[in-house]
Amino acid sequence: MTAAIKQPGWIRGALGAILGAAFGFALVVAIRKASGLPATQTEQTGYPQVVVALITGPLGFLLGFGAFDYWLRWAVGMPTIPEDHSQHGAKSWKDYFRFNTDHKVIGIQYVCTTFFFFFIGGLLAMLIRAELAQPGTQIVDAATFNSLFSTHAAIMIFLFVIPVFAGLANYVLPLMIGAPDMAFPRLNALSFWMLPLAGLLFIGSFLAPGGAFDAGWTGYAPLSTGAPLGQSFFNLGVQFAGASSIATALNFLVTIITMRAPGMTFWRMPLLVWANLSTSLLVVAATPFIAGVQFMVLFDRALHTNFFQFAGGGDVVSYQHIFWFYSHPAVYIMMLPGFGIISEVISTHARKPIFGYRLMALALIGIVVLSYSVWAHHMFVAGMFSWLRVPMMITTLLIAVPTGIKIFSWLGTLYFGKIHTYSTAMLFALAFIVTFTIGGISGVMLGMVPIDIHVSDTYFIVAHIHFVLFGGSVFTIFAGVYHWFPKMTGRMYDEKLGRVHFWGTLFGTWVTFIPMHWIGMDGMPRRVADYASQFGTWNLLISCGAFILGAVQLVFLYNMIVSWRFGPKASGNPWRANSIEWQVSSPPPIFNFDEIPRVVGGPYEFGVPGARHAIMAGESVEAPAPAQATTVGSAQ
C-alpha cells in the first residue's frame, strides 16, 4: 500500500485529488473564519469553498498522478530520475491509463477520450431532439433543456472537436516530419491529462445545486454571472481544456519549427503539418482570451468584481467582444486541421499531387490572419457600435476567398487523377467538400448584416454551425480516423461497415440540418424548449434525422472496437501514400525511426517519374539526387 502511494499512478492520483480538494476547501474556510465571515457561503453564484476546491482538486490529481514529478524533482534540486524511456510506448492496454510520454500513446489516449465525450455529447443531443420532436414540453423542463444544449455544445467543442484534432496530429505529425517524438513529451502528457479533468467538470456540473450550467456554451454575461453554481464548473472546465489546448499548440509549434527531418523545408511539409502550424498559431494567441474572460465571469460571480455587472459599472457587451475574439478563431481551430486531413486523403486516393500546393498553404495562413478580424460578425445585433459592422462584414466575406481556394484546389486535385473510392476515408473527404460548401454558403449569407439581422439567434444559425462543425469538422475527423486507423492500430477496419456508417451519416446530416435553415428563416428562435406548432412537422423530421445520425454512430463504434481487436493485420502502407508516416511499420516502431529519414522532395509527387519524398534509414542511398531514384519507398 505504501509503495502504491509513493508510485505515481491512480491511487496516488485519487489521494492527490482528495487532499487537493480538501486543501482548497479548508483554505477558503480558514480565510473566511479569519475574516469573521461564516465558514461557508451558499449564495447561488458564490460557493467559494467549492470553486477553489474545483481548482485544487484536479491539480492535486495531476500531482499525484505523476504529471509534475520530473519537473518538481528538478526544481527542488533532487536527483532527477534518469530517463529510462519506461514511460515510452505501450505494452498492454493498461499503459494507456498511465502517465505516458510517448506521442503515439498520447495520440491514442486523446482520440479515445475525445470519442468517449463525442458519444456523451451525442446522447445529450438525442435528448434535446427527443424533447423538440413535438411542440410543448414532454421530457425535460425548460431549465434542464437549457443545461442540455449548453453541456452538449461545451462538450462537443472543448472535449471533442478541438482535442480530437490535437490527438490525431499528436500521433501522425511527428512521424510525418520525421521526428522521434514531440518537442516536449512531458508537457504533451500533461496536456492530455488536463482534458478528462475538464470533461469531468462539465459533466459533474449536473450534480451541482441548481443543475448544470445553462447559459449556453457562449455563457453571455450577465445571464452567466447570475447563474447557479454549475456555471462555475463551466468557467473552470474551460480553463483546463484551454490550458491543455495552449500547451499542445506550443508543443506543435516548436516541434514543427525545430524538429523537421533534414531536407524537409517548409515547402516540402505535408499540408496536414501546415494546417497544424496554422491552427497552433491561432490557439496560442486566441485561447488565452476565453480563459481570461471565463475567469472574469468567475470573479464577477465569486469575488464580486464588476467586469460585466452593469449595476456596478461593468460593460455587458465587452464580454461578447472578448469571448468572440477567441471563439471566432476557434471556428478555424476546429476546421484548419480538418483541411489538412482532407488534403492528405484526397491526394493519396486520387493518386495526384495537390493542386496548387503553395496557394493551399498560403490560404491557410490567410485564414489565420483574417480570422482575427471578423469576430464582431457574431454581434451585428448585439448593440455594439454600429460603425463596426461594415468593416467586420467585409473581412467576414473576404474569408470566403481562401476557403474557396481550398475547395477548388481539392476539386482540381481530383482531375486527371486515378480516384479510388474503396476507402471510407475518401468517401468522407469527398462528401465533406459538398456539405462544407453548404456551411460556407450559409456563412457568407450570415456575414451580410441585413440578412444576419433577420436570422441571427434563429435555427438558421443552428443549421449553419452544424453544417460547418458536423458536415465540416466531424466529417474530416471521420476521414482522418479511418485514414490513419491502420497506422495507429496495425489493423484494417471493415470497409463494408465503414460504408454503412458513411451513407447513414451523410443522410442523417442532411435530413437533420437542412430543414433547420428553413424553420429558422420562418421564425423559430434557437435555444427554446418549446416552439410554435407551425414548426411541428419539420421538427419531427429533424428529430428522426438526428436519431438516424445517432444510431449510425454505433456502427462506427462497433467497427472501430472490433477491428482494433480482430481486424486483419495492416501493412505499413495500405493506401500507397508518400508521406513519411506510411514508410514505417503499422504501428510504427517504439521510437519511430532507427535513423532519422532524409527528405528529398515534396510530399505529393504522385505520378512524377522517379520522384520521392523521403529516404528511409537502411535504404540504398547511392542515388541522392531525387530524379535518379527509381523505387518508391516502401521500407518497413
Added chain:
Amino acid sequence: MIGRLPIAKMLAVVVVMTAAISAVMLSINWDGQEASTAAPKIDDLLNVMIVLSSFVFSLVVVMLFYALWKFKAKPGDESDGEPIHGNTKLEIAWTLIPTVIVLFGAGYSWSVLHDIEKQDKHHLTVDVFSQQYAWSFGYPGKDDVYSQGELHVPVNEQIQFKMHAQDVIHSFWVPEWRIKKDNVPGITTTAIVTPDKLGTYELICTELCGFGHASMRAKVVVETPADFEKWVGGLKEKVPAPLAESITQDTETNPAPLNAGGA
C-alpha cells in the same frame, strides 16, 4: 490541361442546375410574410444570395461528380494520375473571381443596411422594456403611457424602438418585420422599423435569457393611426418609476445609425 475538359458542356450543366435550384428555392417564401418596408429589401438580398449560392453549389457538385465519373480508377489499376501540380492562371482566377463576388455582396449589403436604417424626421418613439420573462412598452410622445405584453403601432409610420433591458440580455424580434436587436442591460439600443401591413404579429425573445426564454413573447398589433390613437388614449397606466429610471440611467452607445453622419 483545361483544354482537355468539356468546359462548355460542364458550364451548361452548371447553368441548368443553378436555374433549377434557384427556381425551386425562389418559389418558396422562406421568410414568411413581409410586413415592414425593410422586409422586401432584405428578402431581395436573400434572393440574390440564393441564386449566387445555387451557382456556387452547382459548380462544386458538377466539378466533383464529373471528376468522379471521368477519373475514377478502374479496379486493379495501381498507376498514378498525371503529375499536374497546379495552374497559375486557374489559381489566380479562383482567387480573384470570388473576391469580386463577395465584394459585390458586401457593397449590396451595405446599401441595403443604409436603406433600412434611414431615419425619418417624423417618427414615433417607443420604449421597449424587457425583463425575465416579459415585455412591456412605453410611449414617451404620448404622455408616457404604459402597456404590458401588448405592443401597438400605427401603420406606415417609422417607429424607433429604444430598448432597455432590466436584468439580462434579451432580443427583440418580429420575424415579419425582419428586424432584430438585442436589449442590453446598461445601454439603450435602437431599432428602426416602418411597419407597412396591418395585422397581428408576435414579438419573440431570441437571446437566451433563462428558463422562461421560450415563452417570452408579446402580441404586436399594427393598426391604422386612428385605431392606434384610440388604443393609446385608452391606456391608463404610466411607465413605472424603476423602468423610467432605467431610461435615464442607460447610456446610449448606439446612437447613430450609419447614415446619420457618424459620431
